[in-house]
Amino acid sequence: MATGQLAPSPPPGLSIARTGREGTGSWPLVDRIAFWLCWITGIGLCVTAIAIVLFMMVKGISYLHLDMLVQSPAPSAIQSQSGGILDPIVGTLIVAAIGTAIAAPIGVALAAWLSEYRRPAWLAHTVESAIEIIAGAPSVVLALFGLLIFSQGFLGFLSQTAANGAVYGRSFIAAGVVMAVLALPLIVGSVREALEQLPDRLREASYALGRTRATTIRRVLLPSIRPSIATGTVLGMGRIIGDTAIIRILLGVSLTNQGVGHLPIIGALRGTGSTLTSYVYENSPAGEGNAPQKAYAAAFLLLVLVLALNGLVTWLTNAGAGERRGPRTAFRLLRFSGAQE
């Protein structure tokens, strides 16, 4: 037998060469220049990102005080007396909650239809392209459309009606609903991708037990893509809390939240107010307030929220990575980030 006569590794006299990657030494000059340009842009990207985060951190930490979190904004030209950001924080939470509460079920249902039914085919294609159009539509135009809808007379109960019968059309409800439209493509994209990645054997196993398609979706498919549903929802939420145009057009420009009528919760939802984004805008030199310190403080909090949602997405992605996905899917999610943040 030949095997086993030789040592498992080369005799010590033989020199062993380990290879790394191909060097660039032998490349033509043009190729080497391009190679270094790649490095420069890559590092430049890193530096830009770090600079943005550091800048916001330095500004934010120096201007954000804990008591701002529990005080309402107050009208004052002096920055130390213009109050806190309680109302914008609450406003952001309300809008995000309304938006995701509406968008998540609709998004999941649409994704289920698009990936599991798709009949008739032309309708499916049209719906797909319609969702692309929403993803690419400027949020400021969505806001214009929302204002048009919500200032219709019969929808007056969702905002407030002036003495002359004109419907104001601006309220937390109006902003939340339009935000749902903004978040929809992200949720549909995320859920649909996950559904299409599920192996057919899952479906077949369920059909083989005599289950209908609807039961299969509800009992087998959707439970097994829970992380993706959560991911899509969180991505949608991130888009919602970052949008300014819809807030300013559909929630008004007042910094404090002002309810309508006497009903406690519904009154607040019918009322106007502010979110962190509109607060930042109003307090920047571009807005009315011109209180840069307050703007930095609120912007920092906003960035922390975005970072937290980002972390949540990573965590959810890894949670769902188990059997179905490769280890590195972060970029995949970005595809749906579509047109606006």
Next chain:
Amino acid sequence: MDPMMPPPVRRIALDRDPFIAPPKPIANGAAPTAVAARPRAVRAPAPIVRERMAVESVWLAYGENWVVRDVSLPVRQGEVLAMIGASGSGKTTLLRSLNRLTEVTAGAARAGRISLDGNDIHELEVNTLRRRVTMVFQQPNPFPMSIFDNVAYALAERPGRGGRRRRRSAKIESAVNDALQRAGLYDEVASDLDRSALRLSGGQQQRLCIARALAAEPEVLLLDEPCSALDPISTAIIEDLIVQLRESVAVVIVTHNLQQAFRVADHVAFMHLGELIEYGSSEQVFDRPKRDRTREYISGAFG
């Protein structure tokens, strides 16, 4: 898996490629009778047989795992050298080391000497070496370009051709046609060279890959199980092609298929668990193997 490729940042969904014909594997020893009964390709002895490459006491490892151990053998022009052996015997690794493709795996290690015309291949510039020693892979891998561009791709990188490859000079055109002709593909595709290469059949794609490899005007042609993804008819065409090619280039073929080795090879190297068990002329290895291990493998496979 090309190790130069970073882990995909996104799932690669090659779920279904409509253009590459699904492989029809031919099990060892159970090939369709049409092929099994096919005689050895008729061959005139090559006019010149000359040693091009020499493998001397070569060891190869990925990480700490030595997958090729102390192998020495010659590669001659005018001959087809077949490397046979079970999976994991190190034959593909040895083949890839001949044009230093093993080096695209970070952490690959080697010891010993491989020379091309007397020069250590590790002292040659790696891309120059790979143009002189080209390779055809197990799965046909034409680029997503036209047939013409696929072949011209190999031409353009030849020194002295200049960078402007997209321009169809008469010189490039004739070189492309020549390569296609040598690979026996010209007559089938001449009518439309601008067609996407991905629309060819599996066998045509593999011959296109051979044409591409030949267009670089190599001295040694490495074939890594070139027929394992092809149907019997394409296999037969490519085997005849290999035998013809050996006059102008040294051919090394790795194969699982012993009948194929017998049909095309002049010399056979049998490897087992990283070691070269037996090297000899095709007739000698198949008819009068010297080692028990060789006999077991050959008789086992032949049934």
Next chain:
Amino acid sequence: MTAGRIDRRVELTLGALAVAVLAMIAAMTATVIAKGWPSFSHNGLSWFGPGGDVDTQLRAMQEAKALPGHSLYYFRAWPLIWGTLVTTLAAVLIALVISTLAAIFLTEFAPPAMRRTLDPVIRLLAGVPSVIYGLIGILAIAPWINQHLLSNSRKASVSIVVQLNGANLTTATLILIVMILPIMVAISANALAAVPPAWREGSVALGVNRWRTIWRVSLRTARPAIIAATILATARALGEAVMLGMVSGGRGFAANPLDGITFLFEPVRPLAATIFQNSDGLTIPVLAHTIYAIGAVLLVSAAMLSLAGWAAKRQLGRYGIRA
């Protein structure tokens, strides 16, 4: 069978939902265009052309008094369209080069540790709300440009026509680049990473060095994705209202390339930013019609871009790559 009936009903319900979404898109397009129609019909095709100071025209509508010789609806959007075109095209073209190089770096050259860091960094950049970009632009970058790049003589040279400060074309374009880069890098990097290894190996085995393999095989394969990324980024740049409203100078001025270097420092105001900044005047009918007309132009252009990007992405399917 009842189970089958339920299944059918579920399908119909979901299908109805899909139809409802379609109806909403159709309603959106139709109502926005209808609401803007008076502005188009009063101005005809000259709506898109140059003529007078667009800011004066908007202010006249707000105060509901017709300019001498003009009707109340008189509106010439060219300065706004020009501002949109210049910022969008400049940002997208520069971002295209940077993002391609960065995507190559990310998938090919970056050491694994660096790739692990860049991955969340790019996601972070994509997630930063535009108002934060605007804030940084207006509070940090614009003052810097005003102090260091704008000489008094440059300001004086055009002071009759327009006032120069740090919020201008260059500031807007720079920040727009940073805003659209992440999405472009992400899509291109996806596609590059999805190029079948066999193609790259085949190229390397022909003695083609790594850079040329990337350039000629990987980039070529990823081209549809890069085109799609560019189109989507264009749609995004086109629709960006808040950040551009903050840092572009906020003046409906058609920056003049004939001014040489000064051109780069002239203020502009793109279409979307104009809508955003005039949103308080939506209760005034004539102004509202004009604003909705601008919205209709944006909506139609963005929709066409989205569909083109969608079509380009589907191209990749030819190679069995999904991106």
